[in-house]
Amino acid sequence: MARFPSIVVLYVCITFSTGTLAQLKQPSWAELQPYQKIILHPLEQDWDTLEPDQKKRWVKMTKYYLEKTPQEQQRIQSQMRSWSALTPEQRTQARERYKKIKQLPTDKRQEVKKKWRKPEGLLGNNSK
Numbered sequence: 001m002a003r004f005p006s007i008v009v010l011y012v013c014i015t016f017s018t019g020t021l022a023q024l025k026q027p028s029w030a031e032l033q034p035y036q037k038i039i040l041h042p043l044e045q046d047w048d049t050l051e052p053d054q055k056k057r058w059v060k061m062t063k064y065y066l067e068k069t070p071q072e073q074q075r076i077q078s079q080m081r082s083w084s085a086l087t088p089e090q091r092t093q094a095r096e097r098y099k100k101i102k103q104l105p106t107d108k109r110q111e112v113k114k115k116w117r118k119p120e121g122l123l124g125n126n127s128k
Contacts, residue, residue, distance in 0.1 A: 042080035
């Protein structure tokens with residue numbers, strides 16, 4: 001009788017640890033829907049290196065992507081291509097910048113967004 005509880009404990013540990021490991025990798029590229037693979041194609045090479053939370057956010061974005069205008073879809077695709085071209089260090093810097101921008105007051109944030117969307121604003125090119 002003493003063996004029964006230890007077998008149950010062992011079974012529970014194996015089940016939860018296997019489930020946890022599988023959950024950390026979810027969703028794998030192969031598990032994505034065909035339309036999601038098309039949308040997320042720029043991230044395909046990096047998909048296995050993304051954190052689970054990042055994968056979930058990208059997958060969630062695919063639901064809204066189809067509701068976007070063609071121009072917005074192009075912008076999203078361009079951003080994904082740019083992101084996938086960054087080195088891990090550059091991605092870390094980008095995340096830190098995003099966190100700082102997110103803490104700015106709304107008016108300052110809007111100002112940064114306007115500059116971001118204008119290439120000359122980012123480069124500091126004031127040749128007008």
